[in-house]
Amino acid sequence: MQIQYKPRRSWLGTIFQTEILQGMGLTLRRLFSRPITRQYPDERPQIRPGFRGQHALVRDPATGDCKCIGCMRCAMVCPSRCIRIRSHKDKEPGSRRVIDCYRIEALRCVYCGYCEEVCPVNAIVLTEVYEYSRYERPSLYFTREQLLANWDRFVAQMDKPVKEYVNPFWRPRGQAERNLTGPKRLPVPPEWSGEQQVVGRKWRQHLPPEQS
Numbered sequence: 001m002q003i004q005y006k007p008r009r010s011w012l013g014t015i016f017q018t019e020i021l022q023g024m025g026l027t028l029r030r031l032f033s034r035p036i037t038r039q040y041p042d043e044r045p046q047i048r049p050g051f052r053g054q055h056a057l058v059r060d061p062a063t064g065d066c067k068c069i070g071c072m073r074c075a076m077v078c079p080s081r082c083i084r085i086r087s088h089k090d091k092e093p094g095s096r097r098v099i100d101c102y103r104i105e106a107l108r109c110v111y112c113g114y115c116e117e118v119c120p121v122n123a124i125v126l127t128e129v130y131e132y133s134r135y136e137r138p139s140l141y142f143t144r145e146q147l148l149a150n151w152d153r154f155v156a157q158m159d160k161p162v163k164e165y166v167n168p169f170w171r172p173r174g175q176a177e178r179n180l181t182g183p184k185r186l187p188v189p190p191e192w193s194g195e196q197q198v199v200g201r202k203w204r205q206h207l208p209p210e211q212s
């Protein structure tokens with residue numbers, strides 16, 4: 001079946017070309033309304049809770065290494081199949097799994113955030129860093145060392161102590177406390193917990209007038 005769209009037009013509209021006048025009227029109205037474009041990079045956007053930027057592996061201050069325990073959940077849940085992990089376990093009983101290789105192919109990532117949501121120890125995070133475009137593809141295949149360096153850079157640019165940084169994905173919305181693993185039971189600002197979580201349009205109310 002063929003569907004044809006034929007806009008209705010009155011004979012007056014045909015004679016006087018009213019669409020042109022409507023278009024000019026719209027242009028005139030926009031001339032006097034507040035611009036919605038941002039003069040980037042002079043004007044920087046305010047990062048909102050739940051922003052999903054550059055990947056990083058959280059550096060454990062106790063060991064100086066990543067917190068990853070090699071459970072493979074992130075690699076299994078990733079819809080883009082862009083996480084590669086290789087690990088081994090020492091033969092001694094009770095020894096932890098050792099991560100040999102952890103890689104993320106950022107170019108294939110769809111920034112769904114499933115990896116950080118599913119991680120039981122808050123090892124992987126999508127940071128608030130959004131400026132990391134490159135000219136070469138290989139530099140966007142993040143190795144473990146690069147992911148740890150990403151975390152270090154992110155921490156250095158944060159205006160608050162690391163302990164106060166809580167990623168909303170570490171505390172998935174609507175999840176009962178009993179369903180969360182220990183590291184995910186971090187204290188969160190009240191507006192990020194449960195029904196009070198401020199996301200999307202509601203967040204605009206919290207912005208200064210010039211950014212809302």
Ligand code: SF4
Binds near residue numbers: 079082083108
């Ligand atoms: S954000 Fe989504 S697509 Fe990207 S690495 Fe994580 S799970 Fe995969």
Ligand code: SF4
Binds near residue numbers: 067071072085118
């Ligand atoms: S889910 Fe977390 S702990 Fe498990 S392999 Fe991925 S980053 Fe490591």
